[in-house]
Amino acid sequence: MYEIGIIGYGGMGSWHAKSIMAMPEEFHLAGVYDINPKKTEAAMEKGLKGYDTLEELLSDALIQTVIIATPNNFHKELSIKAMEAGKNVICEKPVMMCAADLEDVIAVSKKLGRQFSVHQNRRWDKDFLIIKQIIEEGSIGKPFYIESRVQGSKGVPGDWRCIKEAGGGMLLDWGVHLIDQIMWMVKSPVTEIYAHLLSVKFPGVDDNFKLMMRFENGLSALVEVDTYTFINLPRWHVSGDKGTAQVDGFECTGQIVRANTVEMKWEEGIVYTAAGPTRTMAPRPEETIERFPLPEIETDAKDYYRNFKEADEGTADLIVTSEQALRVMKVLDAVFESAQKGASVSVNI
Numbered sequence: 207m208y209e210i211g212i213i214g215y216g217g218m219g220s221w222h223a224k225s226i227m228a229m230p231e232e233f234h235l236a237g238v239y240d241i242n243p244k245k246t247e248a249a250m251e252k253g254l255k256g257y258d259t260l261e262e263l264l265s266d267a268l269i270q271t272v273i274i275a276t277p278n279n280f281h282k283e284l285s286i287k288a289m290e291a292g293k294n295v296i297c298e299k300p301v302m303m304c305a306a307d308l309e310d311v312i313a314v315s316k317k318l319g320r321q322f323s324v325h326q327n328r329r330w331d332k333d334f335l336i337i338k339q340i341i342e343e344g345s346i347g348k349p350f351y352i353e354s355r356v357q358g359s360k361g362v363p364g365d366w367r368c369i370k371e372a373g374g375g376m377l378l379d380w381g382v383h384l385i386d387q388i389m390w391m392v393k394s395p396v397t398e399i400y401a402h403l404l405s406v407k408f409p410g411v412d413d414n415f416k417l418m419m420r421f422e423n424g425l426s427a428l429v430e431v432d433t434y435t436f437i438n439l440p441r442w443h444v445s446g447d448k449g450t451a452q453v454d455g456f457e458c459t460g461q462i463v464r465a466n467t468v469e470m471k472w473e474e475g476i477v478y479t480a481a482g483p484t485r486t487m488a489p490r491p492e493e494t495i496e497r498f499p500l501p502e503i504e505t506d507a508k509d510y511y512r513n514f515k516e517a518d519e520g521t522a523d524l525i526v527t528s529e530q531a532l533r534v535m536k537v538l539d540a541v542f543e544s545a546q547k548g549a550s551v552s553v554n555i
């Protein structure tokens with residue numbers, strides 16, 4: 207049985223506990239530690255073992271892997287302590303506050319031979335896997351522009367996420383998921399970053415942002431996270447040289463539209479639309495396009511833990527590696543730099 211301990215039993219720590227307990231044949235949850243005794247008590251009321259101190263959890267010889275699910279500013283210190291105590295580490299995202307911190311942690315993991323990974327669970331999201339499959343199968347030809355966004359209207363949850371020093375803000379929250387997804391999907395170096403980070407309702411942290419990423423292979427991506435928008439744009443909109451794919455939202459409705467073999471002829475003379483004359487932007491004749499449903503995808507985010515265990519046992523390659531996480535962190539550093547300068551930043555990541 208693969209034994210896991212959890213540090214931080216808040217929203218995400220309790221989610222990890224639930225996920226691990228849903229795989230009783232493969233994993234056992236040894237117990238949890240939270241700096242707030244009330245949280246540890248809440249875990250014990252659910253029948254879990256609670257550790258009184260961090261040291262007590264880390265010295266439990268049963269535990270092979272520790273999951274760190276605390277606010278972001280504690281990830282570095284706790285990851286290093288856990289590895290020094292002989293544990294492998296699954297760290298919540300954002301893995302660290304900056305790339306330099308992650309380099310320090312990777313050095314410890316290499317020196318001590320501990321497996322270290324980041325919980326980039328959104329690589330298993332259905333909406334993402336649909337777009338990844340469409341791109342990989344060439345269903346819309348060669349992609350040249352990807353838009354990936356999430357939008358809410360309720361602002362930033364009023365906890366540590368509003369505090370810069372704790373690792374608050376949306377870039378380190380949803381941003382890291384969206385950037386990780388795109389970098390996992392696009393196998394090409396990032397060459398340019400241009401970001402607008404706004405603090406609309408929450409001074410001190412970015413609560414709405416837009417960021418452009420350019421890749422060496424010519425592809426451009428727009429990544430957008432809003433917490434104060436009341437009319438949502440599509441979750442994914444991808445343009446390729448043979449068609450367009452759209453996933454509307456998390457419920458994964460949408461379509462693929464492609465040019466078919468019927469030749470499109472330009473209209474003779476001027477075309478009038480509700481916005482006046484325009485031939486370029488007038489709708490394409492329906493007989494020159496084909497519409498397809500999105501592919502059906504089955505996915506299970508618990509495969510993240512299964513892969514981590516198999517990689518530790520030497521029967522699989524680790525899917526979310528620290529080297530990939532370091533590329534993502536370097537992009538985040540460049541995003542903060544671009545926003546601060548108000549200019550684009552050339553990179554080779």
Ligand SMILES: NC(=O)c1ccc[n+]([C@@H]2O[C@H](COP(=O)([O-])OP(=O)(O)OC[C@H]3O[C@@H](n4cnc5c(N)ncnc54)[C@H](O)[C@@H]3O)[C@@H](O)[C@H]2O)c1
Binds near residue numbers: 215217242245
């Ligand atoms: N992968 C995902 O989809 C996802 C979703 C939500 C949150 N997260 C990440 O999970 C982490 C936790 O977020 P959350 O929403 O659960 O926050 P939370 O505030 O709900 O919970 C954090 C818990 O950590 C405890 N804690 C704080 N400092 C500690 C310390 N030094 N040692 C031990 N416990 C400590 C707090 O008492 C609290 O119970 C963050 O890094 C966040 O970015 C990931």
